[in-house]
Amino acid sequence: MQLSKLGEFRLIKGLEKFCETTSRKDVILGIGDDAAAIKTSKGIILITSDTLIEGVHFDLSFTTSYQLGYKILAVNISDIFAMGGKPKYFILNLAIPRTSDTKCVREIYRGIKKLANKFDIAIIGGDTSASKDKLLLSGTLIGETKKIITRAGARPGDGIFVTGTLGDSAMGLRILKKIGKKINFEGQGMKIKGSPLPLTPYTLSLIKQHLMPEPRPLKDISGVTSMIDISDGLLMDLSHICEKSRVGAIIYKDKIPLSKELINAARDLNIDPFRFAFKGGEDYVLLFTASSGVKINAFRIGEIIEQGCFIVDAKGKKTPFKAEGYEHFRRKF
Amino acid sequence: MQLSKLGEFRLIKGLEKFCETTSRKDVILGIGDDAAAIKTSKGIILITSDTLIEGVHFDLSFTTSYQLGYKILAVNISDIFAMGGKPKYFILNLAIPRTSDTKCVREIYRGIKKLANKFDIAIIGGDTSASKDKLLLSGTLIGETKKIITRAGARPGDGIFVTGTLGDSAMGLRILKKIGKKINFEGQGMKIKGSPLPLTPYTLSLIKQHLMPEPRPLKDISGVTSMIDISDGLLMDLSHICEKSRVGAIIYKDKIPLSKELINAARDLNIDPFRFAFKGGEDYVLLFTASSGVKINAFRIGEIIEQGCFIVDAKGKKTPFKAEGYEHFRRKF
Numbered sequence: 001m002q003l004s005k006l007g008e009f010r011l012i013k014g015l016e017k018f019c020e021t022t023s024r025k026d027v028i029l030g031i032g033d034d035a036a037a038i039k040t041s042k043g044i045i046l047i048t049s050d051t052l053i054e055g056v057h058f059d060l061s062f063t064t065s066y067q068l069g070y071k072i073l074a075v076n077i078s079d080i081f082a083m084g085g086k087p088k089y090f091i092l093n094l095a096i097p098r099t100s101d102t103k104c105v106r107e108i109y110r111g112i113k114k115l116a117n118k119f120d121i122a123i124i125g126g127d128t129s130a131s132k133d134k135l136l137l138s139g140t141l142i143g144e145t146k147k148i149i150t151r152a153g154a155r156p157g158d159g160i161f162v163t164g165t166l167g168d169s170a171m172g173l174r175i176l177k178k179i180g181k182k183i184n185f186e187g188q189g190m191k192i193k194g195s196p197l198p199l200t201p202y203t204l205s206l207i208k209q210h211l212m213p214e215p216r217p218l219k220d221i222s223g224v225t226s227m228i229d230i231s232d233g234l235l236m237d238l239s240h241i242c243e244k245s246r247v248g249a250i251i252y253k254d255k256i257p258l259s260k261e262l263i264n265a266a267r268d269l270n271i272d273p274f275r276f277a278f279k280g281g282e283d284y285v286l287l288f289t290a291s292s293g294v295k296i297n298a299f300r301i302g303e304i305i306e307q308g309c310f311i312v313d314a315k316g317k318k319t320p321f322k323a324e325g326y327e328h329f330r331r332k333f
Numbered sequence: 334m335q336l337s338k339l340g341e342f343r344l345i346k347g348l349e350k351f352c353e354t355t356s357r358k359d360v361i362l363g364i365g366d367d368a369a370a371i372k373t374s375k376g377i378i379l380i381t382s383d384t385l386i387e388g389v390h391f392d393l394s395f396t397t398s399y400q401l402g403y404k405i406l407a408v409n410i411s412d413i414f415a416m417g418g419k420p421k422y423f424i425l426n427l428a429i430p431r432t433s434d435t436k437c438v439r440e441i442y443r444g445i446k447k448l449a450n451k452f453d454i455a456i457i458g459g460d461t462s463a464s465k466d467k468l469l470l471s472g473t474l475i476g477e478t479k480k481i482i483t484r485a486g487a488r489p490g491d492g493i494f495v496t497g498t499l500g501d502s503a504m505g506l507r508i509l510k511k512i513g514k515k516i517n518f519e520g521q522g523m524k525i526k527g528s529p530l531p532l533t534p535y536t537l538s539l540i541k542q543h544l545m546p547e548p549r550p551l552k553d554i555s556g557v558t559s560m561i562d563i564s565d566g567l568l569m570d571l572s573h574i575c576e577k578s579r580v581g582a583i584i585y586k587d588k589i590p591l592s593k594e595l596i597n598a599a600r601d602l603n604i605d606p607f608r609f610a611f612k613g614g615e616d617y618v619l620l621f622t623a624s625s626g627v628k629i630n631a632f633r634i635g636e637i638i639e640q641g642c643f644i645v646d647a648k649g650k651k652t653p654f655k656a657e658g659y660e661h662f663r664r665k666f
Binding site: 105 | 335347351357362369373374389421426428439442446455456459462469475
């Protein structure tokens with residue numbers, strides 16, 4: 001069967017079964033969550049890995065090498081935060097076209113280091129090889145934690161929360177594609193010829209959210225029952241929690257946090273901002289569930305139910321939703 | 334400057350400096366050895382990463398998916414063995430063309446599992462994404478050890494050793510390229526039309542050495558002062574040891590272990606087998622130095638001297654050698 005027919009998540013499910021690690025007591029979590037978890041005598045080691053491929057995940061006509069370096073670390077940090085962990089060590093595998101300039105590599109590392117310094121992450125190694133014609137970054141991040149939060153602990157009655165506004169990154173990408181040029185976030189207010197939108201602080205903010213997302217940990221994880229980071233879109237990632245926890249979910253549309261920047265841009269482009277918030281993806285904010293009654297500093301957008309997944313709008317109209325968002329091998333968004 | 338001018342190893346040296354980790358007491362070894370090493374309360378954790386890219390490291394017209402899976406783990410195991418460690422956990426990042434068959438992914442994992450089972454390695458996770466048109470495998474392997482052997486401990490007077498014959502893999506690749514077809518090692522003795530060499534047990538053995546190298550650890554590392562695995566070729570990898578240890582080396586040409594398969598194939602093709610043994614690369618045998626007097630079960634090919642790198646032939650003629658072998662961004666072999 002072609003991969004495009006099977007889809008990414010059914011493929012992963014098959015591999016999960018094939019690589020089953022239940023016989024290994026040191027492996028707490030194998031394939032199928034944001035990170036793998038290994039038990040050591042002192043605590044838990046988390047390992048996560050993510051790849052960015054030119055032409056698939058980024059376009060060099062509107063992404064700088066510095067931004068790429070920053071982002072490959074950011075998306076990996078987001079996975080460690082999604083497990084309740086602290087990021088510690090980063091390894092980069094780089095495949096670079098032979099004709100590239102060395103400045104490209106230095107800029108990638110400068111971007112990584114910017115974020116690494118912020119979270120006290122050591123860049124400890126990697127592999128550098130020549131690629132045929134495309135740039136490729138594959139990052140592996142190792143973290144630590146005392147206790148892991150998986151996708152599998154949500155229970156009916158739990159609240160559903162997100163740690164930030166949704167849809168900004170996807171809208172930022174939309175705008176960036178229209179502009180089609182690199183932006184280094186130093187030219188606020190300037191106009192780029194042929195751009196449908198001026199580079200105002202609000203469009204810049206959305207673009208920055210896409211190119212250089214800033215992962216933030218959930219400081220207090222007591223009472224948190226399940227967690228994931230939103231990389232494939234709210235509906236898709238919430239479906240992952242529901243599936244692993246064997247529960248359903250209700251989301252209240254008017255509780256979804258939208259930034260004023262997204263609302264402005266959606267109005268200017270005459271698009272429904274919720275399309276971006278529900279299915280846009282690459283938000284890199286945390287989506288989690290917590291026992292009812294626990295005081296949490298995040299946006300409460302719904303609650304876990306026994307079964308079925310629904311969006312309820314401001315008028316109380318209930319619509320079922322499916323796991324939709326970004327899936328490799330298929331293109332839904 | 335173009336990468337092709339700077340070369341891989343000067344690039345890595347620059348990154349080593351940029352990512353300096355001396356301020357972190359938990360990082361024993363950062364960029365610049367076969368694996369990175371982190372200190373924990375119980376021992377040392379080793380982390381290594383390697384990438385195989387279609388069109389650069391392999392050609393799907395004569396490599397099966399099963400062989401690719403096997404090899405991506407094998408090359409990573411070799412790096413852990415080169416540090417004196419035991420491989421434990423494997424993570425695979427896969428980028429696959431959207432039009433690929435799911436069988437390709439299953440076969441890759443089957444190849445990984447074949448070798449993982451042998452060394453009791455758990456496959457704990459990874460990332461799967463769609464690539465534009467090329468297949469790409471990036472593997473990260475985590476290992477454990479009580480004591481690490483780096484590239485930096487060789488001292489004048491130490492013997493230089495290798496754990497297996499050299500040049501087989503490079504010759505295997507040469508033959509495979511001429512045959513230009515997939516070989517699953519089940520058709521011994523058969524002829525492939527248009528092949529310059531029949532598929533005899535000896536050509537098959539060389540080809541297998543290239544497609545499915547079998548990493549072997551050095552069982553007793555007492556007395557070993559430095560170690561590396563031969564992936565870029567003997568001369569290149571020995572130069573890495575000399576540089577890191579700030580020493581020189583003498584190699585005795587008639588002590589280099591050559592397989593009868595390589596000698597036969599080189600005679601049939603009318604090529605000097607030492608070209609393959611010295612610069613071929615991808616041998617994935619261990620190259621190490623050990624204090625004089627230590628009893629070692631490996632081939633002694635030379636000794637460490639104060640400075641300068643030389644090959645001495647059977648007649649006693651001494652020729653200096655440079656760090657030559659496979660280097661990404663340049664093509665020397």
